[in-house]
Amino acid sequence: MAKHAVMANKESQPVLRLSGVSKSFGGFTAVDNVSFDLPNGAIGGLIGPNGAGKTTLFNTLAGMIEADSGQVVLGETPIHDLPPHQIFTAGLARTFQIPRPFQEMTVLENVMTVPASQAGEQFWNNILRPRKVAREEQANREQALSIIDFCDLTRVRGDAAASLSGGQLKLLELARVLMADPKVILLDEPAAGINPSLMVTLVDKIVELNKRGYTFLIIEHNMEVVMSICDPIMVMAQGKLIYRGDAEGARRDPAVLDAYLGDLP
Amino acid sequence: MTGVISYLVFFLILALILSIAVLGLNLQWGFTGLFNAGVAGFIAVGAYVMAILTGPARDAVFGGFGLPFAVGLIGAMVAAGFAALLVGLVTLRLKGEYLAVATFGIAVTIQLVCLNWEYVTGGTLGLISIPNPARALADGPLAQNTLYLLIVVLVGSLAFWCFERIVQSPWGRMLKAIREDEEAAASLGKNPTRIRLESFVIGCMAMGLSGALYVGFIGYVSPSDFLPIVTFQIWTMLIVGGSANNRGAVLGAIIVWAVWTTSGFVISKLVPTEIQAQGGAMQAILIGLILVLMLLGRPRGLIGERISVSRHARF
Ligand SMILES: Nc1ncnc2c1ncn2[C@@H]1O[C@H](COP(=O)(O)OP(=O)(O)OP(=O)(O)O)[C@@H](O)[C@H]1O
Numbered sequence: 261m262a263k264h265a266v267m268a269n270k271e272s273q274p275v276l277r278l279s280g281v282s283k284s285f286g287g288f289t290a291v292d293n294v295s296f297d298l299p300n301g302a303i304g305g306l307i308g309p310n311g312a313g314k315t316t317l318f319n320t321l322a323g324m325i326e327a328d329s330g331q332v333v334l335g336e337t338p339i340h341d342l343p344p345h346q347i348f349t350a351g352l353a354r355t356f357q358i359p360r361p362f363q364e365m366t367v368l369e370n371v372m373t374v375p376a377s378q379a380g381e382q383f384w385n386n387i388l389r390p391r392k393v394a395r396e397e398q399a400n401r402e403q404a405l406s407i408i409d410f411c412d413l414t415r416v417r418g419d420a421a422a423s424l425s426g427g428q429l430k431l432l433e434l435a436r437v438l439m440a441d442p443k444v445i446l447l448d449e450p451a452a453g454i455n456p457s458l459m460v461t462l463v464d465k466i467v468e469l470n471k472r473g474y475t476f477l478i479i480e481h482n483m484e485v486v487m488s489i490c491d492p493i494m495v496m497a498q499g500k501l502i503y504r505g506d507a508e509g510a511r512r513d514p515a516v517l518d519a520y521l522g523d524l525p
Numbered sequence: 526m527t528g529v530i531s532y533l534v535f536f537l538i539l540a541l542i543l544s545i546a547v548l549g550l551n552l553q554w555g556f557t558g559l560f561n562a563g564v565a566g567f568i569a570v571g572a573y574v575m576a577i578l579t580g581p582a583r584d585a586v587f588g589g590f591g592l593p594f595a596v597g598l599i600g601a602m603v604a605a606g607f608a609a610l611l612v613g614l615v616t617l618r619l620k621g622e623y624l625a626v627a628t629f630g631i632a633v634t635i636q637l638v639c640l641n642w643e644y645v646t647g648g649t650l651g652l653i654s655i656p657n658p659a660r661a662l663a664d665g666p667l668a669q670n671t672l673y674l675l676i677v678v679l680v681g682s683l684a685f686w687c688f689e690r691i692v693q694s695p696w697g698r699m700l701k702a703i704r705e706d707e708e709a710a711a712s713l714g715k716n717p718t719r720i721r722l723e724s725f726v727i728g729c730m731a732m733g734l735s736g737a738l739y740v741g742f743i744g745y746v747s748p749s750d751f752l753p754i755v756t757f758q759i760w761t762m763l764i765v766g767g768s769a770n771n772r773g774a775v776l777g778a779i780i781v782w783a784v785w786t787t788s789g790f791v792i793s794k795l796v797p798t799e800i801q802a803q804g805g806a807m808q809a810i811l812i813g814l815i816l817v818l819m820l821l822g823r824p825r826g827l828i829g830e831r832i833s834v835s836r837h838a839r840f
């Protein structure tokens with residue numbers, strides 16, 4: 261959780277660079293030659309109408325589906341050819357639009373699963389070096405509990421993830437990625453389906469985390485959220501990136517207004 | 526009275542030997558969600574390797590190295606693990622029912638190899654006169670069997686302890702994460718291929734150990750001991766006892782083996798001799814019935830799984 265503070269310096273060098281990313285399903289182009297940079301320390305917003313290709317773009321960035329073409333560079337590392345687990349360890353973490361918890365595991369262990377290279381993940385260490393495993397688990401547990409607390413999940417920390425509400429699952433998605441101290445966190449509609457008061461908390465948390473140095477790229481339909489905390493804003497429509505700039509510019513951009521049929525909510 | 530005790534000892538030896546294979550399947554299916562439908566094949570590998578390593582030398586047949594019992598057990602585990610590694614490297618990308626079909630086919634292939642590769646396996650006759658270490662150390666069948674039971678309890682307890690250790694841990698947590706949602710686990714940095722392979726290999730090593738202890742006890746190995754019905758029995762034991770719980774795996778082995786042997790006895794006493802030949806089929810139907818009833822009425826088994834995995838993450 262302790263992350264060296266990186267100031268949200270707007271024109272600092274990009275931490276994530278996409279160039280010419282495309283993905284088709286059969287004859288249908290879901291992501292069409294998308295290029296943009298995300299500055300280090302930013303909260304980027306990725307918006308666009310339903311079916312614009314936003315989630316598909318996240319899936320290609322995270323390696324869950326292979327892009328047909330294009331490059332993705334995280335920091336200095338090209339990640340477009342890596343499998344999902346290596347993309348995560350390289351420092352790009354994502355959450356899911358529809359939460360995907362480990363249902364039959366406790367909230368605590370959903371979160372404790374995340375840290376990479378735990379000694380106890382080598383099965384033999386559990387027999388040969390039980391003390392080392394126990395020590396690491398203790399530290400892992402403490403870190404997990406503090407993140408769970410940060411995400412307001414303390415009350416349900418011992419419950420199976422299967423028993424959580426939709427909003428709690430969204431928070432669990434966030435808690436899991438926070439365990440890893442990633443360079444960039446992709447959030448797919450973090451506020452969808454959560455109640456308005458929780459929404460305010462969530463937005464506060466994202467801003468607080470950003471102040472601690474986390475870089476975000478957020479897909480979100482709630483324009484109030486996007487317009488108030490995101491910069492830059494990227495707009496996708498029919499697979500293409502049609503706008504990249506600040507919130508004010510998006511409100512006036514003809515292509516953006518056109519994509520949203522004239523009324524940007 | 527001694528008759529009852531002898532029988533009980535005999536029964537427990539076989540039930541506990543089988544329970545080790547159930548522990549292996551529990552790792553694969555219970556914790557990792559790998560559908561291994563070829564359990565009998567990996568038991569067979571362990572059994573034959575045990576026979577080859579510890580059996581007496583014989584003409585025209587490979588092996589018969591006369592090595593010590595313990596070496597046989599270890600060799601059997603290594604061989605079954607190696608076979609699993611080969612199988613795993615080709616099949617573990619296959620998931621769910623595809624993996625089931627592939628492993629089933631492999632087990633049938635292994636059984637056919639045992640039946641036909643006479644130079645190594647002795648063909649239909651199998652390999653006989655495998656030394657039972659208890660025979661050398663005790664007099665009389667009851668004392669010998671009791672001693673062998675002690676060996677099985679020791680080896681089984683060690684296996685059980687190892688399984689509990691490696692499963693109630695961050696490693697076990699990864700297995701379960703893969704079982705619950707492989708893509709989500711991968712997106713959180715876990716390598717599903719590696720994890721599935723480890724679980725598969727270790728589970729099959731337990732099956733090999735089980736086969737080796739079986740051969741060490743009965744003193745011979747024959748291809749007819751490794752038909753698909755064995756896989757079916759092991760699966761039923763796991764489902765009855767409770768998937769993803771090692772104690773459930775052992776309990777299920779004892780209960781299902783008790784039902785199996787009792788039903789065999791009852792059938793031999795009550796069923797008219799003309800249809801005695803179908804006795805085995807009746808037993809299989811009975812086991813199938815238990816499996817179905819269990820899946821309908823108590824799908825989590827007698828002892829269900831606990832939701833915390835690691836020993837260090839309980840409340
Ligand atoms: N695996 C797939 N196979 C075929 N088509 C797909 C696949 N995944 C997505 N699509 C299609 O690609 C398009 C973009 O989908 P995507 O989920 O990326 O949209 P989105 O911008 O995230 O929309 P929403 O705001 O509704 O979440 C849609 O038309 C969708 O039907």
Ligand SMILES: [Mg+2]
Pocket residue numbers: 314315316357
């Ligand atoms: Mg989407």
